[in-house]
Amino acid sequence: MTKTLLYARVSTNDQNLEHQLSQAEAAGFVIDEVVADHGVSGVSTKLSQRAEGKRLYDKLRDGDILVVRWVDRLGRNYQDVTEAIRHFMKQGVVIRTVINNLTFNGATKDPMQQAVRDALIAFMAATAEAQAEAIKEAQKAGIEAAKADGSKYRGKKPSFTRQQYNVVCQMSAKGEGPTAIVNATDPVMNSEMNGKNASKLTRQTVIRIRNDPKGAAQALERWGL
Incomplete structure (x- = not known):
């Protein structure tokens, strides 16, 4: 019996598991099971190395659907994301995104459709990594500006008097x-x-x-x- 799994990655306080689930359900997905990792970076940790993410490699079977809010939930590293998606497609798993309603299906045999699909996977994965780099640079710039101000950036509070x-x-x-x-x-x-x-x-x-x-x-x- 095939099933539909939602994978959620919650890496910051601004993100919310319930919100990702409600978004998927509002988009028409009927979720059979939710697998989620909390406090895990998509930049430094591969999906297969996360406590819950690695369970997907054992749980998903041919015909199952893996739902993610967007591909950045799988990771923010180009190589990691493309490898994960291609691995699941080879298993016969269909990957679908809530945002933009994208579908990545390894079952297609038409060369043109395969080319378009693979190009889209590459583009989305590259976009996820680019966004992560932009966020990191913005945070770095903000910290440097606050340090220059002197009155805003104090760092960690000393553990001594x-x-x-x-x-x-x-x-x-x-x-x-x-x-x-x-x-x-x-x-x-x-x-x-x-x-x-x-x-x-x-x-x-x-x-x-x-x-x-x-x-x-x-x-x-x-x-x-």
């Missing part, structure tokens, strides 16, 4: 090791530390401050600490 930073620098100057510094900056062990705003430092944090005291101080300044 100004008082702990001072102790790390002072003890490091005296040649004290990371373990001794961790103990000295532990609010539980040292009542002079501010227990409300401070937490125990890790060795990695102490070493990071020691290796780049200027950068650590700048992080505190950016956060007004």
Whole structure:
């Protein structure tokens, strides 16, 4: 018995599994099963390497229909997307998209139709990768602009207080090791530390401050600490 599966990839907070399902149903698809990956990048992770995506390779059979909102749900890398679509078509699986109502079917034998189909697959996959690159460049430009502003980009909030930073620098100057510094900056062990705003430092944090005291101080300044 053939079945229709919806594959959804939800990689950001702006995306929503329920929305992708409702879009497919509104387009007239009757979905038998939903397979979804959450928090997975379509750029760096192949479909076959995702926790749920790789299940499609075992679940889909000849005559089944694989529905995706658009080909970017399969991936945002040209090679990965084209390989995935061609693999499923060889298995007799029909791939359909909700957006633009595209159909990729390996059953067609007409050379002209095959050429048009393959050209469309290549175009859509290339578009998905181009969009990913554009988004990445826009994000990079936004971060650089915010950094230049100085008042908007603060980076990750420091896991240490100004008082702990001072102790790390002072003890490091005296040649004290990371373990001794961790103990000295532990609010539980040292009542002079501010227990409300401070937490125990890790060795990695102490070493990071020691290796780049200027950068650590700048992080505190950016956060007004």
